[in-house]
Amino acid sequence: MSRTIRKSTEGSYPSCYITSRIEERRQREKQLRQERRRKNTDKPDDFVTYEDSDSEEETIHQQRQILNTSFNFVDYVRSRESDLKEVRSVDPSHASRHILTHDMFKETPINLGNINKVFCSQWLSNRQIVFGTKCNKLMVYDVNTRRVDSIPTLRNSRGSNVDTQSGIHSCQINPSRTLLATGARHSADIAIYRLPTLDPVCIGENAHRDWVFDMCWLDDQFLVSGSRDTKLALWRINEDLIDFPEKKEKESEEACPSYAHVSPVIVKEVRSAQKIRAVCFNKEYKEIALLSLNGYMHLFNAETFSQKMSRKLPNCQENVCIACQENGLYAVGCRSYTLLLDPRTLQAVKKIASRYNGCGIRSASFQQNILTIGTGLGMLMFYDVRAGKYLESSINTSRTVVLKASKGYVFPDEDVDNLSNVKYVPAIYTHCYDQSYTRLFTAGGPLPATLIGNYCGIWQ
Numbered sequence: 001m002s003r004t005i006r007k008s009t010e011g012s013y014p015s016c017y018i019t020s021r022i023e024e025r026r027q028r029e030k031q032l033r034q035e036r037r038r039k040n041t042d043k044p045d046d047f048v049t050y051e052d053s054d055s056e057e058e059t060i061h062q063q064r065q066i067l068n069t070s071f072n073f074v075d076y077v078r079s080r081e082s083d084l085k086e087v088r089s090v091d092p093s094h095a096s097r098h099i100l101t102h103d104m105f106k107e108t109p110i111n112l113g114n115i116n117k118v119f120c121s122q123w124l125s126n127r128q129i130v131f132g133t134k135c136n137k138l139m140v141y142d143v144n145t146r147r148v149d150s151i152p153t154l155r156n157s158r159g160s161n162v163d164t165q166s167g168i169h170s171c172q173i174n175p176s177r178t179l180l181a182t183g184a185r186h187s188a189d190i191a192i193y194r195l196p197t198l199d200p201v202c203i204g205e206n207a208h209r210d211w212v213f214d215m216c217w218l219d220d221q222f223l224v225s226g227s228r229d230t231k232l233a234l235w236r237i238n239e240d241l242i243d244f245p246e247k248k249e250k251e252s253e254e255a256c257p258s259y260a261h262v263s264p265v266i267v268k269e270v271r272s273a274q275k276i277r278a279v280c281f282n283k284e285y286k287e288i289a290l291l292s293l294n295g296y297m298h299l300f301n302a303e304t305f306s307q308k309m310s311r312k313l314p315n316c317q318e319n320v321c322i323a324c325q326e327n328g329l330y331a332v333g334c335r336s337y338t339l340l341l342d343p344r345t346l347q348a349v350k351k352i353a354s355r356y357n358g359c360g361i362r363s364a365s366f367q368q369n370i371l372t373i374g375t376g377l378g379m380l381m382f383y384d385v386r387a388g389k390y391l392e393s394s395i396n397t398s399r400t401v402v403l404k405a406s407k408g409y410v411f412p413d414e415d416v417d418n419l420s421n422v423k424y425v426p427a428i429y430t431h432c433y434d435q436s437y438t439r440l441f442t443a444g445g446p447l448p449a450t451l452i453g454n455y456c457g458i459w460q
Helices: 018-040 060-068 073-081 094-101 413-419
Strands: 001-006 085-092 107-109 118-123 130-131 138-142 147-151 172-174 178-184 188-192 201-206 212-217 222-227 231-236 261-262 266-269 278-284 287-292 296-301 306-312 321-324 330-333 337-341 348-353 361-368 370-375 379-384 402-404 410-411 427-433 439-444 452-459
Touching: 001 073, 001 172, 018 060, 073 085, 094 261, 118 172, 118 278, 118 439, 130 172, 130 178, 130 439, 130 452, 172 212, 172 427, 188 222, 231 278, 231 402, 330 361, 370 402, 370 427, 370 439, 379 427
Parallel strands: 118 427, 201 261, 212 278, 321 361, 361 427
Antiparallel strands: 001 085, 107 452, 118 130, 130 138, 138 147, 172 178, 178 188, 188 201, 212 222, 222 231, 231 266, 278 287, 287 296, 296 306, 321 330, 330 337, 337 348, 361 370, 370 379, 379 402, 410 452, 427 439, 439 452
């Protein structure tokens, strides 16, 4: 969970400097080597790696470094509190892994009334969550007061009608957490709000002719949006360069404050694409990855904003979500499985079969080595990329960790009963962890487009 390289005071050793740890370490490594040899005898591997500890003993310098390293979380906290000049690190996903494997997550359902389907969400702080809905509402939920507030959507200079309001499909926060990008009143435009006040900054228009399905920040200023019109737009959001309108002397308190109108820096047609569905930024390789509904994945150079390649995904149907790990690995959600893709070639390195038939992968995200998968059957699954298998429960080793969502709200109930004899469950279109990785927000609604309803819950 934590790692702290302690520095001793003059003439003494740190409290973790216990020489018996070296012998314990050797015994553990010996047992691991014996276990690996036994497995290799049963079924030889095609690819084997060898560690230095298999053939050589640690040097005196390595032994001292081991003894000076504490894996005690208390030592990490004390070192951080005292601001000591020690090398320390902590695995942020350890808390969520422990909570998941020990069945400690409990759901708190959130009543949203007649809101129709939650498509996107982000934690604004440790107590506030922002989410967008199919009925074109931008909402903020307060965890402490359990109150839901509506944020006014921004109108473009052309004006909009009901036909152009097709839902808010994406909301993204920039790296410094000073700006929120989301959909506007016209679903082909984007809206920028200032954080933490959620005051409107500007509306981005004149880039897309169809709904904006997803967005991603490249840094604190540059934003990329992808639309159903197969176009990718680059925006620059810098308040010092934006011409804001003059404030009105008598402005109603209930009216939306004035905001600017900006145009994109550049708009590119994505070749070999039909309706861009998902967008993400790969920091490791400095590239923008796109998913289109015709089963292609596309890569753009983030520095030159030029298209690098397009690749047809293998037997990929209903690919609607994409996630990127810190080391660059891609995860693409499809109808019945999740694909792990090599970022250099877009070759599939692993096909993660779903444990439930016909569930459909609707949302995906990485937390270190844990891939969280939201399904169309109201369940969250967790895949350990490093171990190459679904996360197993520490309470019951015969089963994997699965979170099952509550029913939520559907209107009218009679339509659900008439669909089929199968019990209704909501689709999880979005999920997000808070900054401590100890709370998880999940939301969605009915999978059929004809059904009106919502699901929303917090796991903590």
